[in-house]
Amino acid sequence: MTNWQHGREARDTRLAAGAKFANGKVVAARDATRLLEAVIRPGDRVCLEGDNQKQADLLSAALLAVDLDKVNDLHMVQSGVVLPEHLDVFERGVAKRLDYAYSGPQSARIATMLFGGKIELGAVHTYLELFARYFVDLTPNVALIAAVSADRDGNLYTGPNTEDTPTVVEATAFKDGIVVAQVNEIVDRVPRVDIPADRVHFVVKADKPFFVEPLFTRDPAAITETQILTAMMALKGIYAPYGVRRLNHGIGFSTAAIELLLPTYGEKLGLKGSVATHFALNPHPALIPAIESGWVKQIHSFGSEVGMDEYIRARPDVYFTGSDGSLRSNRAFCQVAGHYACDMFIGSTLQIDLQGNSSTVTTSRIAGFGGAPNMGADARGRRHPSAPWLQAGREGAPDVPAPLRRGRKLVVQIGETFGEKNVPLFVETLDALALAEKLKLDLAPVMIYGDDVTHIVTEEGIANLLLCRDAGEREQAIRGVAGYTDVGRARDPRAVKRLRERGVIRRPEDLGIDPLEADRSLLAARSIKDLVRWSGGLYAPPSKFRNW
């Protein structure tokens, strides 16, 4: 007779082996490595939870210390490769193969290790792609996750940084996998149940709270006049004419400038209530003045941000919060929201080529793109109309009969023509191509493909790529806002002039923008301290952002 229960039996065997180190579900931190040796098998797919904010750092260290005779050749399937231990496990031979989405802080080392053959790379995914594969062909055998607290039954409270945890646990626990959670404390009753106990098999109490880092805090003091001018153009030349209410912002200074101009310049343009009302967005401190001024109706978040907890608790009309009052974030749902329910993505990048392809990859770094490709991509499965989406679709395909015309998501790349250290934003060829060749990748790591980009905004102007009718026009439209970079200076001035006459390219003066207003006094907050003041003292910035 066929046995249909191999997975369940294997899980029960692993649970029994692990139970030797547990009191109920609770395992002492000193036994963490022995627990992992008991529940992990060579070659297992393991998700070592590495989110943006919250890291299972104790379990990473415990995994790194395993006996290689018992645990080896693991296949790591995790969204973030963030901590040094996430790569040390490959260096040591605990793990062999990697599928991931984002590796910001480890981007240089991961490139070196890939090139040196220390890591067998499956693929670099977007968050949603990797989550999707958790349910198809990359289902974890073991998930090592992080939470704030647990009760003795194993109910978990993740705190505001719920992030990837529900998705990882769903895929693991319901397919006969083992879920091990590290928690900061064990309590009689968790503030709210983010993960129900019957999906959690072991709980390890960590000696110190899990590592968390402020990633979305931009100090208004560092915003330049050029970024302010560019932000003014975006508001007047894109937010206003399309009436963009539902959107996602990137994490750079250009979009922070837009957030800080809403209550000032946006107010003056009469846009309050008709743009930027609903966001898929982390709790950016720079959005506090707009929230306090009544601009923002609702925000759903991928994760939280250090220092924003008390502010969020006090603004439940704006944020999603749990029965305990604290933020409930969820990366998978927020990514879906950004992909399908937002009419615009606007964000920065490091390189844009002549077709409008963009990448944050340089020849020595593979950062991955996390969520940006899903935010910054037209949602081909979208079926519900909205005014901005229909307008973008009309501009892109005026000859298609309206009932059969797809709308388009507005995908806007914004930045200064020369970025940090005077590196040009525009290039003839993306560094990503050289990297793909060097590492023999099938695909060059492109963050946003040119055919998804609808607008490029720089201090020189806005290029509306929807209005370009062929590749030649598109190239000149891009060159025409590329300023004094080599790409910009190689423009055909007559072609650019014609594009400007057609409104494909618009300069600040074409938009009626007064250059005298491009001044730091236009920012609703000019420092972190101003943001604290706007929040009524509820925002508590981490010490690295305090200079008073």
Add this chain to the structure above:
Amino acid sequence: METLNLRHATHRRAGGTGRLAIIGVVASGNLEVLVERVLPDDECLLEIKTAADGFGAVWSAVASDFVERHSPGGLRFSINDGGAGPDIVMLRLAQAVRLMERSAS
């Protein structure tokens, strides 16, 4: 230290009645622009003193685009540059023209 004098013909007289204006500061990455309405209506002049040598071609390109975009006929710009990027140069020049348009001093 480098000095550049860029003279251009213009299509139109600069708007407004302002005689003189000043904007910006001499600082690293910034520049100070003094603008005076002292030339015939069909020409303009940019007199540039810059701390960064070897950027003549970029200055020349920025000046041409500026004249094309803002037609500052009759204006002389005296520029003290602390190594500003072309983005800030263009912004300050546009601001100077705007000050002349709106001030009657």
